[in-house]
Amino acid sequence: MSKLLSSFAAATFAVLVGIAPAHASTITFSALAGPNGAPFGSYSEAGFTVTGGGGFVLATAFGNPVPDLFGPADSASGSISVQVTGGGNFTFNAVDLANPTGRNPNYLFSGFLGGNPVFSSGAVLNTAAGVFVNFLSPSNSPIDNLVISYSVGGSGGSVINVDNIGVTAVPTAAAVPEPASLLLLGTGLVSVGARRWRNRRQRS
Numbered sequence: 060m061s062k063l064l065s066s067f068a069a070a071t072f073a074v075l076v077g078i079a080p081a082h083a084s085t086i087t088f089s090a091l092a093g094p095n096g097a098p099f100g101s102y103s104e105a106g107f108t109v110t111g112g113g114g115f116v117l118a119t120a121f122g123n124p125v126p127d128l129f130g131p132a133d134s135a136s137g138s139i140s141v142q143v144t145g146g147g148n149f150t151f152n153a154v155d156l157a158n159p160t161g162r163n164p165n166y167l168f169s170g171f172l173g174g175n176p177v178f179s180s181g182a183v184l185n186t187a188a189g190v191f192v193n194f195l196s197p198s199n200s201p202i203d204n205l206v207i208s209y210s211v212g213g214s215g216g217s218v219i220n221v222d223n224i225g226v227t228a229v230p231t232a233a234a235v236p237e238p239a240s241l242l243l244l245g246t247g248l249v250s251v252g253a254r255r256w257r258n259r260r261q262r263s
Contacts, residue, residue, distance in 0.1 A: 160216030
């Protein structure tokens with residue numbers, strides 16, 4: 060009977076906390092379509108949607124690999140927002156950034172959950188011109204909105220390129236049965252176990 064109860068406890072625990080496995084994804088922008096320099100609106104890939112907040116356009120002449128997003132010449136600022144398509148939480152893992160013309164813009168990674176800030180981290184993109192560098196996330200905390208933005212003073216060439224955004228959807232708990240259903244299941248299993256135990260005692 061103890062084995063039966065142990066099995067019941069394990070099965071109940073699995074039902075209560077059943078969780079789908081986490082799945083890391085990379086938004087590569089590989090299916091991004093449009094002419095070079097066209098304003099960026101939105102793009103969906105791997106279960107995520109990237110939305111432009113202004114200041115980003117399509118890049119079909121430079122990328123890691125092409126296409127990707129970039130801040131065009133003479134732009135002062137721009138941002139994109141990353142969310143799970145249809146809603147949900149995720150973690151931000153990493154992103155590739157490039158400094159196409161050496162203007163050294165300021166970049167900022169901002170994560171939000173329910174509209175509240177979770178993390179905000181940035182610096183000057185002081186990297187070699189035209190070379191992509193992988194930047195890790197400042198936090199592995201769950202968020203529901205990631206904003207990648209840039210700003211720069213003055214005017215000149217293209218500002219920044221963004222490609223290969225690494226994200227992982229946070230697993231969601233499986234549907235939890237109602238307490239009454241669990242009680243009924245438990246009562247049935249205990250009754251079966253008790254009957255088997257009585258039968259064994261009668262045989263011995």
